[in-house]
Amino acid sequence: MNVYNKMLCSVCESGQIESCIQDLPFEYKGKKTVLPDQIIFKCPECAETFISPENERNIDKYLIDERRKIDGLLTSDEIKAIRKQYGMTQTAFAKMLRVAAKTFARYENGQVAQSYAMDNLLRILRKFPDAISAISNIETKIKNAATALSA
Numbered sequence: 001m002n003v004y005n006k007m008l009c010s011v012c013e014s015g016q017i018e019s020c021i022q023d024l025p026f027e028y029k030g031k032k033t034v035l036p037d038q039i040i041f042k043c044p045e046c047a048e049t050f051i052s053p054e055n056e057r058n059i060d061k062y063l064i065d066e067r068r069k070i071d072g073l074l075t076s077d078e079i080k081a082i083r084k085q086y087g088m089t090q091t092a093f094a095k096m097l098r099v100a101a102k103t104f105a106r107y108e109n110g111q112v113a114q115s116y117a118m119d120n121l122l123r124i125l126r127k128f129p130d131a132i133s134a135i136s137n138i139e140t141k142i143k144n145a146a147t148a149l150s151a
């Protein structure tokens with residue numbers, strides 16, 4: 001976490017960067033939110049601020065989740081809980097949903113927000129576990145249909 005501590009500021013090239021704890025305010029669609037107690041790095045000379053890559057990922061996840069809440073989408077933790085409800089790996093669940101494994105992983109780690117259509121599908125799967133039978137093995141079903149057509 002202290003990657004920048006005591007480093008020379010890359011902006012003014014004279015200040016020595018110090019870590020501090022600060023609340024970070026954000027605004028989305030007119031709604032204000034604060035991410036409390038974030039470790040940031042500040043140059044005492046030019047006041048430039050830096051965020052460690054690790055902390056930046058956490059902040060991004062938080063922001064995407066906040067935007068999801070405001071947009072009426074499931075959060076990354078809710079998506080993970082739905083997958084766990086079925087006891088499936090990310091790869092298997094992504095395959096069943098017919099999205100790339102990487103894309104699904106990004107829904108869960110907060111890098112990318114899911115579409116409204118994907119969100120609806122996930123909500124249906126959460127509420128009606130039997131609905132999974134309609135989409136599981138869909139590739140086999142498509143293959144069988146294609147075979148029937150060509151016969």
Ligand SMILES: [Zn+2]
Binds near residue numbers: 011015043045
């Ligand atoms: Zn500086």
